[in-house]
Amino acid sequence: MQKAAIERNNETLAAQLTPVGRETVQDRVYSELRRALIGGLFEPSQVLTIRGLADALVTSTMPVREALGRLITEKALEALPNRSVRVPPITLERIDDLLRARSLIEGEAIALAATRMNPRQIASVEAMLGEWDEMRALKHKKDIDREATLNQSFHFEIYRCCGSAVLIPMIESLWLQSGPCIRVAIYAFSDAGEVDTAHYHRSIVAALARQDAQAARKALVADISRPFAFLRDKLQSASKEGLRA
Amino acid sequence: MQKAAIERNNETLAAQLTPVGRETVQDRVYSELRRALIGGLFEPSQVLTIRGLADALVTSTMPVREALGRLITEKALEALPNRSVRVPPITLERIDDLLRARSLIEGEAIALAATRMNPRQIASVEAMLGEWDEMRALKHKKDIDREATLNQSFHFEIYRCCGSAVLIPMIESLWLQSGPCIRVAIYAFSDAGEVDTAHYHRSIVAALARQDAQAARKALVADISRPFAFLRDKLQSASKEGLRA
DNA sequence: GGTTTTGATTTGTGATCACACTTGCTTTGA
DNA sequence: TCAAAGCAAGTGTGATCACAAATCAAAACC
Incomplete structure (x- = not known):
């Protein structure tokens, strides 16, 4: 024994x-x-x-x-x-549809997270913000893959704090669905000149830090709307081109 | 040729x-x-x-x-x-989680549907209401399966009008997840005495008929909350029992 | 010349087999 | 007597094969 x-x-x-x-x-x-x-x-x-x-x-x-x-x-x-x-084709209706669903569900998730995040967790996402600036300063853009990965971590780090085992898989599904769309938008972005993604993320973190759920939701919606709106314009002008040709 | x-x-x-x-x-x-x-x-x-x-x-x-x-x-x-x-076990957290997600997403879907349904579609769900009363009058309850199927058709007939190819699969997933929970609640219901499910559905249809999105959302949330709340109470008292024993 | 037919290749689906892991029970040993 | 080892039945996973449907290209036809 x-x-x-x-x-x-x-x-x-x-x-x-x-x-x-x-x-x-x-x-x-x-x-x-x-x-x-x-x-x-x-x-x-x-x-x-x-x-x-x-x-x-x-x-x-x-x-x-x-x-x-x-x-x-x-x-x-x-x-x-x-x-x-x-992989599903991009259409105007689908873009609007995805954006609406993402705003609704990710907005709810971040509003929940805002009321539940503890200082430790807030510090964690704040740190990611710094890491971001660092990368951005080092090599001015063009490392799109790295940036996309960081963006994903940033968002899901927050969503995980909402404490909902039902919402998170849905958000993952939405990212999966919008991934191909977003990516073509991002590529077009980086050609069309840099945009201030950092600004949006900073205001998200600020809202979370003061537990302001509505402000966090608003900042998040602004953040995720940007590539969709860009893609939307691009598609509309392209369809006009096609119509003319 | x-x-x-x-x-x-x-x-x-x-x-x-x-x-x-x-x-x-x-x-x-x-x-x-x-x-x-x-x-x-x-x-x-x-x-x-x-x-x-x-x-x-x-x-x-x-x-x-x-x-x-x-x-x-x-x-x-x-x-x-x-x-x-x-099949996933029932827990208190999961019940609340599912109810919140369903209220959010199905609420949004019905709000969208309220602004988009045409008279033909409204008449269609109104007709289902009648079919319901008929069944209910004929054999007073106990045909739970038939009623559940009708309930499902009623809800999805409405949701289909929201025009979102993204939201509807999510709602289906939510029904799939809450199916086993709901069912034990329904069975307990029918033992505990009849409840007026027809009332909720009627107010949903009424709201849709006058294109009142917010009223429709509210009525829907009340409708889907009922079995969840019942199940919640049942589970809480059961856990107290277990604690005492 | 353009359309239809034919045939070869590719592709998804379902069945079956081999293997590894789990589980529950029996047997063994102290 | 009881815990540990051993055994047997059951279960999920991955590979391979057979078959039908789809696709594409060359050939035959009007």
């Missing part, structure tokens, strides 16, 4: 070894596709094939088809009547 | 034959599981196995596992660390 000794031994082992995790291949495929979608690696209307992705990800078709199915149910991808799957 | 003749022939055929559809087995499994979930055929915390469901549905495991994966991503089911899957 050396129970205590064994227990102690296990503890030292646990301290030395790093957990190897139990992620399935399907989970990795799913995460990777999510990352690609939010990061805008796929273009709107692009068709994806199971075997093509399986080859690219160096797995068999099985994990890929299940991951695709999951992405289709959360509307991150679209199943065509041909049974092929593509 | 009898193109026109062939075309005409095809048209007459199309008029005589009813479309057989192209639904896959996986789609049918998914729909069936959705129906079961919303209808409350599965109990909260119940564990589901792939092979068990495949046997019950008389298919192979393949369509079932893909359908389960989809239901897990929309939080209608829950993946345990053991890799087994169960």
Whole structure:
């Protein structure tokens, strides 16, 4: 009965070894596709094939088809009547629709978070703000991927504080759906000249710091509206071009 | 070159034959599981196995596992660390969380619908109200399944008018998540004596008829709050019981 | 020459198998 | 007597195969 000794031994082992995790291949495929979608690696209307992705990800078709199915149910991808799957095309209605839904739900999440964040959590997002300036000062823009990742962390760090296990997955789904749209807007942005994204984030943090839920909601809506509005204008003028041609 | 003749022939055929559809087995499994979930055929915390469901549905495991994966991503089911899957258990926090999300999103949807419904659509949901009374008068209650189905049709008939392709799938996901909870509340309801659900629906329709978005939202929130509040009380007293025992 | 038909290739779907992990029970050993 | 080891049934995951539907290109046809 050396129970205590064994227990102690296990503890030292646990301290030395790093957990190897139990992620399935399907989970990795799913995460990777999510990352690609939010990061805008796929273009709107692009068709994806199971075997093509399986080859690219160096797995068999099985994990890929299940991951695709999951992405289709959360509307991150679209199943065509041909049974092929593509990333949803951009339309004016869809842009307005996504913006409205995001304003509603992310606005609610941040309003909740504003009343629940403790000083520790506020300091954490404030620190991200600083990290941001740093990156922005170092290399003046063009590191779009890094900036997008940081932006995502910033938002979800806040949303996590809303304490709702129901709202957060919905927000993730919305980001997944708007990812491809946003990305084309961002690229157009960086060509059209820099914009002051930092300003919006600063006013969000300020509102959170003084627990002003309505101000936080307002600042957030302004923040997420910007790329959508830009994309909207771009699409409208493009459709006018098309009409003229 | 009898193109026109062939075309005409095809048209007459199309008029005589009813479309057989192209639904896959996986789609049918998914729909069936959705129906079961919303209808409350599965109990909260119940564990589901792939092979068990495949046997019950008389298919192979393949369509079932893909359908389960989809239901897990929309939080209608829950993946345990053991890799087994169960319908999510009911907790107080989850009840409040679901009610808040549903009030927010379905409230927004009905507010949008209120400004967009045409007389034809309003007449349609009004007719459902009548159908309801009819059923209710014929066999006084106890036909819970029929009533739940009618309730679902009533709500989604309205939501469809909001014109948002983004909000509606989210609402479906929320119904899927709250299905098992609601069902235990409904059963408890029908034991605890009848309640006037018709009253709420009537005031919803009245608000819609006069295009009063805020009144519609308020009436809807009152409607969906009722079973949640009931369940909440039931759970609280039960936990007190458990504490005492 | 333009349209239809045919055939080859690609793709999604469902079934089945192999393997690893979990779980519950029995057996073993102190 | 009771905890630990061992065993057996059950379960999820990934790979592979068979098949039907879709796609595309060349060939045949009027």
